[in-house]
Amino acid sequence: MERTLKRKKIPHRNKRKQRVLQILLSGILILLLLLAGLPYFQHVGAYRGAVDRYDFAALTQELAWIEKNAAWLKKLPFIAEGELWLKLNQGEYEAIEPELVHHEDDGHRFWLFQLYLLKDRPDEAEKVIAVLDNPALQKLAQGMLWGNGEEHEKAVNTLLSISEGDLNSEDRVLKNIALSRSYLALGKLEQAQKSWQMAAEISSTHPLVSETEYDLALFTGQWGKAKELSSQSSPVQATSYGEQVLVKKALLALVIGDREGYENTLKALEAKENGEACIQYLTGVKAYERGEFAQAAEYLDGAIQMGLPGFIKKDAAQAMAQAKERIEAEGALQAITGKR
Numbered sequence: 206m207e208r209t210l211k212r213k214k215i216p217h218r219n220k221r222k223q224r225v226l227q228i229l230l231s232g233i234l235i236l237l238l239l240l241a242g243l244p245y246f247q248h249v250g251a252y253r254g255a256v257d258r259y260d261f262a263a264l265t266q267e268l269a270w271i272e273k274n275a276a277w278l279k280k281l282p283f284i285a286e287g288e289l290w291l292k293l294n295q296g297e298y299e300a301i302e303p304e305l306v307h308h309e310d311d312g313h314r315f316w317l318f319q320l321y322l323l324k325d326r327p328d329e330a331e332k333v334i335a336v337l338d339n340p341a342l343q344k345l346a347q348g349m350l351w352g353n354g355e356e357h358e359k360a361v362n363t364l365l366s367i368s369e370g371d372l373n374s375e376d377r378v379l380k381n382i383a384l385s386r387s388y389l390a391l392g393k394l395e396q397a398q399k400s401w402q403m404a405a406e407i408s409s410t411h412p413l414v415s416e417t418e419y420d421l422a423l424f425t426g427q428w429g430k431a432k433e434l435s436s437q438s439s440p441v442q443a444t445s446y447g448e449q450v451l452v453k454k455a456l457l458a459l460v461i462g463d464r465e466g467y468e469n470t471l472k473a474l475e476a477k478e479n480g481e482a483c484i485q486y487l488t489g490v491k492a493y494e495r496g497e498f499a500q501a502a503e504y505l506d507g508a509i510q511m512g513l514p515g516f517i518k519k520d521a522a523q524a525m526a527q528a529k530e531r532i533e534a535e536g537a538l539q540a541i542t543g544k545r
Contacts, residue, residue, distance in 0.1 A: 249278065256287045259375075259411045264291050289316065294412075296478075298324055311339045315376075318346050322353055325515045341371035349383045355519065357387040375411075378404045382413045389417075389424055397421060419453060431457050448477045449516050455487050459494065482511035486521050493528055498535070502528040 255263035292301045305317040321330035337343040344367045352360035364384050381404035388397035405414050422431035435454050451474050458467035474480040489504030505525035
């Protein structure tokens with residue numbers, strides 16, 4: 206009698222167990238992958254947060270971690286953009302200028318404009334303005350250029366003609382800070398304060414907001430507030446303005462008689478690109494305050510010849526002219542009285 210061989214059936218229960226096991230193993234694998242990738246997600250999130258907060262120190266730290274542990278992340282557009290933006294604000298102009306020159310979009314062109322402005326190359330900055338496509342960005346750049354060139358009335362009129370809705374958040378900060386500084390130069394303190402407040406409401410952590418608050422405190426003689434703000438800010442936070450921060454700190458130290466703070470600031474200036482010229486300028490100011498006008502004129506002239514950054518060039522020339530006037534006045538008095 207033939208016996209038909211039948212395939213042994215696998216109970217449904219065993220099949221269910223296999224499916225459950227497969228799902229469980231897949232879940233474990235996904236969990237392991239997530240755990241392995243968690244540090245990357247955390248650092249990418251921290252990187253994006255640092256960009257949003259304009260936190261240069263945190264951004265530098267996160268970028269260092271990425272370069273060491275996950276250099277491939279730099280291929281992501283927003284990581285690469287953040288690095289460019291950081292280098293612009295750290296004053297690494299030579300490193301990024303060739304790359305910015307080859308970009309043809311308004312965002313990178315505007316960064317190139319800022320680079321030329323910070324490097325005191327107004328003619329090249331003006332050429333960049335001419336190729337910007339966005340009318341609002343073009344006006345913003347023109348207003349910033351006029352403000353940088355001491356044409357503050359033109360700067361104010363141009364900047365006020367820009368609608369806030371036509372700019373992104375950082376550009377609105379730049380607009381209101383440029384307005385505040387031009388108003389400050391024109392002696393319009395109330396308008397300067399209002400423009401600064403508008404910038405602070407957009408981003409209270411932006412280094413330019415802190416810088417301008419410090420300017421306002423110095424300009425209005427609020428030495429206590431200026432000292433407090435000075436201790437809170439540092440060239441690490443706003444390194445493209447590092448020399449300016451340090452010079453202001455040194456001037457404040459002279460005003461309030463903080464000798465140790467003054468000497469420490471001079472040491473920090475030594476490491477800056479135009480640090481020696483800035484130190485000469487400060488030495489001239491200090492000599493002027495002591496009534497040593499001949500020495501003051503000598504130091505200030507030396508600072509100008511060495512090449513001062515734009516933000517104190519005009520002040521140095523005015524201080525030198527005043528020192529020479531005092532020398533001439535003293536000479537005339539001596540001629541009259543016969544005293545030396």
